[in-house]
Amino acid sequence: MINILVAEDEFYIANLIKISLEQAGYNCMLAEDGEQALKLVEEQEFDLVLLDIMMPKIDGYELLEYIRIYKIPAIFITAKSSVSDKVKGLKLGAEDYITKPFDTSELLARIEVVLRRFNKNISYLTVDDIEIDLNSRTVKKNGVVITLTLKEYELLVLFLRNKNIALYRETIYERVWHENFMGDTRTVDLHVQRLRKKMHLENRIVSVYKVGYRYEELKK
Amino acid sequence: MKLKWRIFLVTYIVLIAAYGIFTSVIMSSWLDSMKSAEINSVTQQNTNTVKLFHAYYIVNPTVSDFDNYFEKFKSFTNFNDMYTELSVADDSNFYVSFYGAEFSDIPVNTQQVTVYNAGSSNQIYVTAVTNISEMGQSIYIETTRYISPIFDNYSNHVKKIQMWSAIVLAISTVFILLTVHFISKPLNKLTKLSSEIAQGNRNERIKLNRFEKGIKEINELSESFNHMADCNEKYIAQLKEEYKKQEEFTGSFTHELKTPLTTIIGYSDLLRTYDLPQKERRMYAEYIYKEGKRLELLSIHLLNLLVMNNQEFTLSPMKTEILSYDLKSATAFLPKKYSVNLDFYFEKDVVMCEPSLLKTLIMNLVDNGCKASDNGGRVSVVGKREQGFYTVSVVDHGAGIPEKEIKKITEPFYMVDKSRSRKQGGAGLGLALCSKIALIHGTRLEITSQLGKGTTVSLKLKRADIKSTTEVTNHEI
Structure with a gap:
């Protein structure tokens, strides 16, 4: 399990990041201010730290200096969006710099990149009998490799990462096709049909009335 | 051309010209007065000799030999360095004095004076000649004085003056150069300093020494320059302060704006992505509502502040x-x-x-x-x-x-x-x-x-x- 520390004084935002990270399969700890974050870093092991800059007690820049001693990669998440602030943050040794307001999918993508750089990313996604090697993009079911198209693959990853939650068609479209939803849901339906057939997931990817689809984990 | 050299050159030329004109005017007028004094005394002597000759003739009316008679008379008249010569006129109207001066026409009972330079060796004489009629003859009586010593004296004086001029000029050169140097030095300081200030060393100020402070204009200039530098520094500090405040305001404002925006966008994204349970949905909607309210308050206050800045x-x-x-x-x-x-x-x-x-x-x-x-x-x-x-x-x-x-x-x-x-x-x-x-x-x-x-x-x-x-x-x- 990947442990991520989020140092953010705004409760709403911290909670939001926590929800998104846990959804994506990371383990997440929250720190309300720099001091608490420092304490947590000293006590526990983390694979990544997400840092706000404007924080009470110890600000993000200062905190980064301490964190670097522990060789933990850090990403700034801040409202400071000027180029000079970004340069300062990156020069101090941050791996990335994300400005608020951010998109959850963008945040996750950037976290993934940084983790991959440090060879810390989740390379396998295993749900039930399905096993996905995220690096080589190979999908196995019961140990048998199944060839999927790019969209089918992304669709499957999305479902597995959000198991047991109903996803709206519109956002499924946006996440997989990376463009704004224009009102045509047939593309999503078609791909879901094909994915079901190829993977034999007719019972697990269920339609939700007026919403979209949900991946249901097998009961153990 | 540097100000230093310009001031020096102009002053130097004016000094030399003034000196030259001054000495030549004074010396030539001195020489003229000496000359005219000589001429006067020679003329006077000549007139006296003529009178004496008339008297001598009344006392000694017998003339056997003119040359002999004249020699006898001359022994009465010869004063030191004034030479009297007498001669009987011949037919020509032309008279050449004993020392070589030439007179073209001297009518009877008239006197003529001339300054005469004999030969190349600067033998200068003043000669006065009177033509009188006595003993039935026309007789020239001549008085001459050798005045070369005056000219020698003159040239000696001129030499002395030239020497002293050279010394005075040399001394004044030193003084002018020193003065000009002291005037231009603070100017150089000023130039150096202003370029240094322009390069960012805004704390630099002109420091004058006692001599430089003595020059009123230089002192005033440097004082006003320092004052200007002080003022500039003050204004720059004010501007910086203002800029810092502005930047802080912008920074805080973006922070205050982006924090609720992040919450609103993030949670609404969750809501539209996942079909969440009722409890969570309500909670997230509450977050969005609260942060939306905060944005509203921010915009109201900000608008009020703006309006108050622009309205009377x-x-x-x-x-x-x-x-x-x-x-x-x-x-x-x-x-x-x-x-x-x-x-x-x-x-x-x-x-x-x-x-x-x-x-x-x-x-x-x-x-x-x-x-x-x-x-x-x-x-x-x-x-x-x-x-x-x-x-x-x-x-x-x-x-x-x-x-x-x-x-x-x-x-x-x-x-x-x-x-x-x-x-x-x-x-x-x-x-x-x-x-x-x-x-x-x-x-x-x-x-x-x-x-x-x-x-x-x-x-x-x-x-x-x-x-x-x-x-x-x-x-x-």
């Missing part, structure tokens, strides 16, 4: 009873919301104010007071009539403000307790707004606070003239 307000008289009444009804919901006791006590008077702004100000202060108070705390709004003005105070017995922070709390986006302010939906602009309104009323907020004991914020309003109270109109909220 006129103050009008208003009865304090009405103010009190309006405030009471506008804050009626506060005691319940914060569970505090809120009371108003206004002495009757008429104050000059912009009614809606003043109400905004007092309501903001009351709101702050309520937020700072604990459950069951007490907030009072007191209006007091005083000499010349009317004081309105908002008193709470809540958390109080640390002494160090009091100065800063009227700055936009400054929050003493950020997390507490957040929870209460503050944007950090309330007191900035209040102090601006106070400024519009020609006064400022006076804040006294004790940590843990409470805060009093008061402002002094102008009282209206008694005459104008009749025109007081009723303001409604």
